[in-house]
Amino acid sequence: MSNYQSLSHSKWECKYHVVFIPKYRKKAIYGQLRRELGGVLRGLARQKESEIEEGHLMPDHVHMMISIPPKYAVAQVVGFIKGKSAIHIARNFAERRRNFVGQHFWARGYFVSTVGRDEAVIREYIRKHEAEDRRVDQLGLL
Numbered sequence: 001m002s003n004y005q006s007l008s009h010s011k012w013e014c015k016y017h018v019v020f021i022p023k024y025r026k027k028a029i030y031g032q033l034r035r036e037l038g039g040v041l042r043g044l045a046r047q048k049e050s051e052i053e054e055g056h057l058m059p060d061h062v063h064m065m066i067s068i069p070p071k072y073a074v075a076q077v078v079g080f081i082k083g084k085s086a087i088h089i090a091r092n093f094a095e096r097r098r099n100f101v102g103q104h105f106w107a108r109g110y111f112v113s114t115v116g117r118d119e120a121v122i123r124e125y126i127r128k129h130e131a132e133d134r135r136v137d138q139l140g141l142l
Helices: 031-047 074-093 116-141
Strands: 005-007 010-012 015-020 051-057 062-067 111-114
Touching: 015 074, 015 116, 031 051, 031 062, 031 074, 051 116, 062 116
Parallel strands: none
Antiparallel strands: 005 010, 015 062, 015 111, 051 062
């Protein structure tokens, strides 16, 4: 029971595999943005009492395994993370100092799956995914 977390009246372990992409699947997560975005996403998750336990930023998508308390809906937490990180990106990397309307960094949807007993498999998949993408890209060049 040491893996379980507690709220005032419950013990829980709710982990999700989440994937989302930049708008139009543009390869936009590079350089300084990539270095800074991991910390931004983790900080935003903490604001919703959640924790990104495993994560990887690819040039054209984000993979994460996130632990979300049962008092929050997954859609609420993912929407918060995507929305606030888009504002951060616009202000710090797109030279927009004001809130912007009609322009978004992330695509509207996302993929989510419960982790359950496959936690080790999902952690390994997230860690190895970048190498596999490079290998597939190399095959496409031949």
